[in-house]
Amino acid sequence: MTKENTRERIFKLRAEINRYRYAYHVEDKSLISDAALDSLKKELFDLEQKFPELITLDSPTQRIGGAPLKEFKKVTHETRMNSLNDAFSEADVRDWITRLENYLGYSVLKPDISNLPPEEDPPPAEKPVFYCDLKMDGLALELVYADGILIQASTRGDGLVGEDVTQNIKTIEAIPLKLNVPSSMIHIPGSLVVRGEVFLTKKEFARINKEQEKRGEKIYANPRNVAAGSIRQLDPKITASRKLDFYAYGIVAAPEVHKTHANEFETLTQLGFKTNPNGQSVKSLEEVFVFQKKWEKERENLPYEIDGIVVFINDNQIFTNAGIIGKAPRAAIAYKFSPREATTIVESIKVQVGRTGVLTPVAVMKPVLVGGATITHATLHNADEIERLGLKIGDTVIISRAGDVIPKITKVLKELRTGKEKSFTMPTQCPVDNSLVVRDGVAFRCSNKNCAAKLRESIYHFVSRQAFNIEGLGPKIVDRFLDEGLISDAADIFELKKEIGDIAALDRFGEKSAQNIIEEVESKKSISLPRFIYALGILHVGEETAQLLSKQFSISKTQFPIKEFIKNCKSLSIEDLQKIPDVGPKVAESIHGWFHDQKNIAFLEKLSQVGIQIEFPVIHVSRSKIHGRIFVLTGSLATMSRDEAKEKIRTLGGEISESVSKNTDFLVAGSDSGSKF
Numbered sequence: 001m002t003k004e005n006t007r008e009r010i011f012k013l014r015a016e017i018n019r020y021r022y023a024y025h026v027e028d029k030s031l032i033s034d035a036a037l038d039s040l041k042k043e044l045f046d047l048e049q050k051f052p053e054l055i056t057l058d059s060p061t062q063r064i065g066g067a068p069l070k071e072f073k074k075v076t077h078e079t080r081m082n083s084l085n086d087a088f089s090e091a092d093v094r095d096w097i098t099r100l101e102n103y104l105g106y107s108v109l110k111p112d113i114s115n116l117p118p119e120e121d122p123p124p125a126e127k128p129v130f131y132c133d134l135k136m137d138g139l140a141l142e143l144v145y146a147d148g149i150l151i152q153a154s155t156r157g158d159g160l161v162g163e164d165v166t167q168n169i170k171t172i173e174a175i176p177l178k179l180n181v182p183s184s185m186i187h188i189p190g191s192l193v194v195r196g197e198v199f200l201t202k203k204e205f206a207r208i209n210k211e212q213e214k215r216g217e218k219i220y221a222n223p224r225n226v227a228a229g230s231i232r233q234l235d236p237k238i239t240a241s242r243k244l245d246f247y248a249y250g251i252v253a254a255p256e257v258h259k260t261h262a263n264e265f266e267t268l269t270q271l272g273f274k275t276n277p278n279g280q281s282v283k284s285l286e287e288v289f290v291f292q293k294k295w296e297k298e299r300e301n302l303p304y305e306i307d308g309i310v311v312f313i314n315d316n317q318i319f320t321n322a323g324i325i326g327k328a329p330r331a332a333i334a335y336k337f338s339p340r341e342a343t344t345i346v347e348s349i350k351v352q353v354g355r356t357g358v359l360t361p362v363a364v365m366k367p368v369l370v371g372g373a374t375i376t377h378a379t380l381h382n383a384d385e386i387e388r389l390g391l392k393i394g395d396t397v398i399i400s401r402a403g404d405v406i407p408k409i410t411k412v413l414k415e416l417r418t419g420k421e422k423s424f425t426m427p428t429q430c431p432v433d434n435s436l437v438v439r440d441g442v443a444f445r446c447s448n449k450n451c452a453a454k455l456r457e458s459i460y461h462f463v464s465r466q467a468f469n470i471e472g473l474g475p476k477i478v479d480r481f482l483d484e485g486l487i488s489d490a491a492d493i494f495e496l497k498k499e500i501g502d503i504a505a506l507d508r509f510g511e512k513s514a515q516n517i518i519e520e521v522e523s524k525k526s527i528s529l530p531r532f533i534y535a536l537g538i539l540h541v542g543e544e545t546a547q548l549l550s551k552q553f554s555i556s557k558t559q560f561p562i563k564e565f566i567k568n569c570k571s572l573s574i575e576d577l578q579k580i581p582d583v584g585p586k587v588a589e590s591i592h593g594w595f596h597d598q599k600n601i602a603f604l605e606k607l608s609q610v611g612i613q614i615e616f617p618v619i620h621v622s623r624s625k626i627h628g629r630i631f632v633l634t635g636s637l638a639t640m641s642r643d644e645a646k647e648k649i650r651t652l653g654g655e656i657s658e659s660v661s662k663n664t665d666f667l668v669a670g671s672d673s674g675s676k677f
Contacts, residue, residue, distance in 0.1 A: 003054075006047055010054055012416045013044040017060040019415075030221065032411070034137075034307070035339035036398045039368070042086050043343065061085075061326045071234060072163035075154035077142055078193050079252055082159060083327050084310065084334040088369055090289055093311070096333045097285065100313070100322060103330060108313060109285070128281035131261040131314045132291045135334055136247060136276070137305040138199030139228045141169065143248075145192040148179040155231065159327065165231050171240035172198065174247075180272035194273065196248035200227045201303045204243050223305050245304070248273035255316035262314060281314060288335070296337045308336035341400045343413065344368035349380065349393055349424045352485040353432045357452040359444040361386060361424065362485030363397075363409060371401035373504040373511070377485050378407045382442045383426050390414065394421035406484070406506060431488070455489070456482065458537050462490040466543055466643070467535030468524050472517055480506065490535075491603060494610035496521055526613045529553065529560055536600075539590040544658045547650070548580050549591070553616075560616045562608035569595040581630075582657055627653030632660050634677055635670030642670075 001009070020037050023029040041060060048055045055061070087093045101107055109129060142162065144152040153169035154162035169175055179192070200208075200223040208226060209219050220226045230242045248268045251258065258264045262281045269275055278295070282288055292309050299306055313319050313331035322330035348364045361380040368375055378399055380386050389412050391397070398411040426444045428437055432455050435448035446452065459478050463470040470493070481487045486502055496503065496518055503514035527535070533546035541549070553560070553568055572595075577588035594600055631649050633642050633656070640648075645668065646656050657664060660676050669677045 003051060006051055007054055008418060009416075010044060010047050010051075010059075012418070013040055013047070014059055016413065016415050017041055017044065021060065030225065032398060033341045034224070035341040036343055038086055038336065039339060039342040039344075042088060045085060055326075059326075072165065072232070074157075074161050075152065075164045076161050077154070077159070078144075080159045080324075081140065081142055081156045081162070081195065082324060082329055083156075084332055085326075085328040086308075087333050087335045088338070090285075093285065093288065093333065093335055100330050104318070104322060108315075108318060128260070128262065128283050128314050130282050130285075130288055131265075131279065131312045132282055132288060133249060133279040133310045133312070134276050134295060134302075134306045135308040135310045135336070136197040136199050137222075137224045137307045138197040139224070139231055141165075141196055141198055141231075141246070143169070143175065143194045143196070145179055145194065147190055148181060148192075150175070150177045163232070167236045168231055168233060168239040169198075171236050172244045172246055174245050174274050176272040180270070192271075193252035194248050194268065194271075195250045195252065196246055196273070198227050198231060198244050198246050199223065199304050200230070200242065200244060202305065203303065208242060246274060247276045249275065249310075255320045258316055260314045260316060261312045261319070264316075292335050292337075299337065306337075308334055311335055338369050338371055338373075340371050341398055341410075342368045342370045343396055343398055344375075346391065346393055346395050346397055346409075349386075350485065350488065351427055351431050352482065352488055353430065353446060353452050353455060354483045357446040357449065358440075359426060359430070359437060359446065360483070360485060361426070363391075365397075365399070368399060370399055370407060373401070373502070375399060375401070375407045375502055377502045378409050379485055380409065383444065384442050386424060392417075392421035392423055394418075407502075459487070459490045459493075461537045462535050463493065464535075467531055468527055469531075470520055470524050472520055477517075489603060489606070491606040491610055493521055494525060494607075494612065525611050526615050529565075529614050529616050532565075532612075532614050536594070538594045540587040541591060542658060543646075544656050545583065545587065547656060548582060552576075552580065560614040562604055562612060562614060565614060566595070566601060566604050570601075581655075581663065582659070582661075624652040626666075628655070629665040630655045630657050630663050631666045631668060632657050632664050632676055633668045633670075635673035637668070637670040 017037065017040055020031050020040075023031050024037075044059070045061050048059065048061055085096070087096055097109065101109075140156045142154050142156070143150060144154075150166075150170070152164065153166045153175075154164050156162055170177060202223065205220070205223040205226060212219055220229075226242065227244060230239050230244055233239045249265075250261075251264050251267060258267060260281075265275050265279060280291060282291060288309075288311055295306065295309060311333050313322065319329065319331040324330065345366045346363045347366055349361050350364055352360045352362050354360055361383070363378045363380055365376055365378065380389075380391070389397075389409060391409065391412050394417075396413045396416040397409045398413065399407050400410045401407045426437065429435065430437055430446035430448065430451055432446065433448055433451045435446050435451055437444050438447050439445075456475075456479065459482075460475050462468060463473045463478065473493070478487075481493075481496075481503075484502070484506060486496065487493055503509055503517060504511045529550040530543070530547045533541065533549055534543050552572065553565075569591075572592070574585075574588045574592045577583055577591050578585060583591075626649065631654050633645060636642075637645055649656060660667065667676060
């Protein structure tokens with residue numbers, strides 16, 4: 001993306017994010033999901049990191065929250081209530097650490113302990129580097145205590161000015177109105193500022209919605225919205241009726257008061273605050289990743305909603321030294337779970353021919369992480385669905401995978417259009433065989449009834465045991481990949497590595513089964529020349545003809561480039577082909593015609609592009625008694641399969657034929673032999 005294109009994209013992203021944020025924070029309206037908004041914000045943040053000169057003071061990355069509601073008195077925070085930047089992957093977290101260390105000028109992971117006094121115990125290298133906490137999906141609050149008594153509670157607002165919600169907060173049992181100061185605590189400041197999160201449990205959320213339903217009123221979308229709405233009620237009795245909960249997560253104080261973030265949690269507990277019991281000090285990024293993965297798996301078992309973890313640099317002096325960048329502290333980050341919704345860009349729309357000949361449009365998108373899988377494809381079902389969405393190629397879209405189901409485009413963000421987007425129309429000719437496309441209700445269908453079946457059968461043949469031998473890729477899975485638009489021909493199988501998230505997203509698949517398929521496909525990129533010729537599915541060319549045809553190439557090297565293979569095959573005339581044993585006029589015409597069909601040549605070139613290597617091992621065969629003799633096999637052999645027997649014969653210099661003729665030297669006959677015997 002050029003700087004000019006980036007500038008335009010940034011401008012549009014800022015406008016849309018500001019519109020969504022204003023609607024949410026000021027008008028109490030949710031126009032898109034939090035996950036989709038987070039996705040847009042992350043894209044904006046990444047673009048601004050790439051071109052920092054394009055950052056402006058009014059960018060959404062430089063501010064927090066929204067303006068306070070007019071119904072509440074404004075409160076100026078003692079220090080700014082910052083938000084957090086988001087990370088969605090291990091790579092994002094590593095990038096965060098790199099930026100932090102570049103700013104500090106030293107490593108936070110491997111501190112220099114050479115100049116430390118010997119009494120340091122334990123040395124910094126053994127101290128917890130990070131403090132990890134669960135990221136509650138609630139509403140941030142600031143509590144101010146004077147001489148141990150709660151005197152003020154306020155929302156984050158825009159970070160500097162929030163809303164005074166003291167009367168409502170006093171109805172929450174989890175928030176102490178008076179601090180519990182144990183005798184062991186020598187000093188407690190006259191003014192203490194505590195920050196934390198108000199939230200609603202899943203059980204209480206279900207109870208409130210049940211009551212709403214009984215009254216015939218609207219059902220709430222999520223616990224966070226109810227918590228935020230409850231805090232903003234002008235009548236404290238309504239707030240009290242909704243059993244809100246609270247976890248404290250920080251104290252506003254100089255770093256020398258609490259040396260580590262973990263120390264803050266200890267103090268908060270002593271003072272009578274609830275803190276999340278699942279927080280944990282860790283010593284490495286690897287432990288951070290383990291913590292995140294654990295809670296992503298176990299989040300459904302928690303009594304409340306979380307959408308990720310928060311990672312702090314545990315040392316408060318380092319935290320303070322790192323300062324603020326834009327809206328967020330440099331030394332903390334929100335490591336989000338894979339969102340169930342995200343935004344991405346539709347780069348193209350390809351048309352897939354399914355098992356019944358129906359043409360299905362499939363969106364090819366910029367890779368995006370949704371529901372634990374990196375998604376690049378989403379079916380658009382039919383032309384009517386594209387029209388309903390108003391989708392164009394180049395559009396920014398919201399893609400959803402709620403409940404870990406198949407990805408679906410749910411909305412087009414038309415406001416982010418640049419004018420370069422292109423409309424899509426269904427083709428009038430089938431992309432497989434160029435037959436006329438006819439409309440059948442909402443479906444578009446290839447008029448050749450055999451088209452889809454031929455495509456399907458050609459791929460079955462290509463992956464079969466005698467060809468590429470791709471285990472685990474049977475007919476049912478091939479059908480599924482065709483219907484979902486993951487493959488449109490056999491060559492696409494070898495690009496499935498890019499689509500592991502798309503495979504894992506399919507019903508009855510998972511990351512492990514997807515990975516198994518990817519690894520199996522990757523291991524089969526090298527193939528012998530006879531198997532390769534057989535895999536092409538040329539009419540009248542079986543295993544033995546493929547073996548005979550492969551001998552027409554005089555090759556002294558172990559690898560045979562596909563481009564060279566194409567050149568050699570195209571140079572063979574029908575007369576040349578007929579000189580090959582067992583190749584008659586029909587077979588010769590079929591082979592010659594196949595290699596002079598431009599579609600087939602394009603397919604071979606595509607196989608070359610995806611990394612297929614033709615192996616041509618030079619076998620030094622001893623002059624055995626069967627060298628040069630022609631064998632025919634029939635029936636079932638007792639001690640080995642027919643394929644194994646054929647391989648042994650070839651290794652010893654013999655040749656295989658499928659039919660008995662005057663040239664046959666030996667017939668190997670097993671049980672249940674047929675007419676050949």
